[in-house]
Amino acid sequence: MQNLIRFILKYHFILLFVLIQSLSLTLMFQHNYYQKSLAVNTVRNIKGYINGRIFSFREYLKLRELNEKLLNENYQLRNQLMNSYLSVVAEPFSEFDSVYSKQYSYIAAKIVSNSVNKQLNYITIDKGGIHGVEPEMGIVSSEGIVGIVKGVSNHYSTVIPVININLRISARIKDSGYFGSLFWDGKNPVRASLVDIPHHAKMNTGDKVITSGYSAIFPEGIKIGTITGYEIYGGNFYNATVELSTDFRNLSHVYVIKNHFREEQIELENTIQHD
Amino acid sequence: MIEVLPGNIIRFIVLVFIQVFILNNIQFMGQVNPYMYVLFILLLPFETPKWFLLVAAFTLGFSVDLFSGTPGLHSSATVLMAFMRPFVLNHFAPRDGYEPGTFPRAHYYGFLWFSKYASILIVIHHLALFYLEVFHFHNFFFTLWRALLSSAFSIILVILSQFFIYRR
Structure with a gap:
């Protein structure tokens, strides 16, 4: 026993190093549990708030460019509207047909923090659980695909963008x-x-x-x-x-996509896997 | 020992804040991300107990991790760096050892000494960080290039801090 204590005291630096290093590496490999923990949610809220302040200032400087982008998107969407088409058949197509059920809803969100220069890039957006955002929802911008929601707190969500080596x-x-x-x-x-x-x-x-x-x-x-x-x-x-x-590198407004039939599809796919 | 505690706590908070809200948002040349927060470990007093060095390094790395969404990554790199610090300090020690009452700063031991001491530890930290981040060795030289490039910027920032903030 005495020898053991003497041994620990003598090599305490290396032993403690090995201990703390293993703790760090374990944390690294349990990334997914970490995303859900309370501490992370709290920090995400704080970070989202401060970054939101910084970003809203930078956004102000980009207003002209943003307006142009939105105008462009509006113009494209307007072209797709039903009432910009002239019906050439006797029975016009109805938007609110009971044959069609809405599958995707969109939630507009603003980006509060973003990185492009790491291997594991993440984006934070200003919409969270109370706005209906859930993990595994898709994110798109007016230009195309952005990423997938990873973690959600009350008011903010983190997104894994396409430019993250794990996606x-x-x-x-x-x-x-x-x-x-x-x-x-x-x-x-x-x-x-x-x-x-x-x-x-x-x-x-x-x-x-x-x-x-x-x-x-x-x-x-x-x-x-x-x-x-x-x-x-x-x-x-x-x-x-x-x-x-x-x-x-120049992203500020995105849409979160909610798929109303996602659970049904996943449930079905899971039953097949269990067989 | 006790009288340097408040200063170190403030430095800890300020460095984490600068790292998370300013340096992590820098997008320069697409690949460069300086990590200046390690300055905290560099400036701890010579007499800091070794076990405290490791604990402080873990706390520092973990704080940065919390804000970056990368648990364990910065903790691991920073703890490795703190582990190496006593060896590097020993290697660069003056003939009579470090005088009591002095700190590992350019002001006491000169810019050349500080640059060598800081550069070695920062390069160790950055190599660990960048290789742990990608977690494989293909693209070996690309990762090496990114690590060294970012190290260069971190070293410049750390040495500049000696000029501007710790001039006295």
Whole structure:
């Protein structure tokens, strides 16, 4: 016993180092539990508040550009409105048809903090649990896909953007219809990689890449980007470079997407997995 | 020991604040993110007990982690750096050892001494941080380049702080 105590006293520095270092590494690997903890929610609220103040000032300086973007989006949306179409059939299409049930709702949100220069980038938005935001909801901007909600507190949420090396998104090439998986290689916030497209699929530079709609997070057909280059690797699959349509370095307003049928889809998919 | 405590606590809070709300939002050249908060560990008195060094490093790293959404990442890198500090200090010690009543600052031991001492520890911290962040060794040289580039900026900030804030 005495020897043990003497040993611990003699090597206390190294022993304590090993102990604390293992604690840190354990924390690192249990990231998901951490996201839900109370302390993190409190800190997220504080951080959201202070960053919101800083961001609202920077936003003021960008008002002209923002107005232009919103104007542009309004113009596109207006073109899609039913009442800008002239009916050419006898029975006009009705928006409020009991045949159609609304699947996606959108919640408008502002970004209060954002990073593009790390490998694990995160975005914080000013909408949280009381606004109806939940984890695993999709985030888009007027330019295209942004990311997926990771953690939610009362008034703020953190989002994993496409430019985080841990996020993979199911993507499809618009023209050929083949789908693969899109991820960020951690180098340039403007480009991502699209893999797992079989080599017999046709691929051209300039092809549009859109969401596949398989994940129950994003609706089908949301813009992701454009293919700027590709090569075949392993003989069977393409490895394509995609220029992202969203400019993450200059992002201020986003929409959170709520899928009203998500639970139904997941429940169904889970029952199949259990069999 | 007790009389330097309030100053160190204030420095802790100020450095974490600067790191989280200013430096983490810098988006310069796409790859650079200086981590100046390690200045706190660099400036702790020579007589700081070794166990306290590790505990302080963990608290510091964990505070930055809480605000960055990266649990354990900064804690781990900062604790490694604090572990190395006594060895680096020993290596650069003057012939008669460090005089009591002095602090590891440029003011007491000169800019050359401080730059060497700070650079080595900051590079250790940044290498650990950047490799833990990606957590694999492919893209080895790209990560190395990012770590060294950010280290350079952190070292510049830390040395500048000696000029402006701790001039006396």
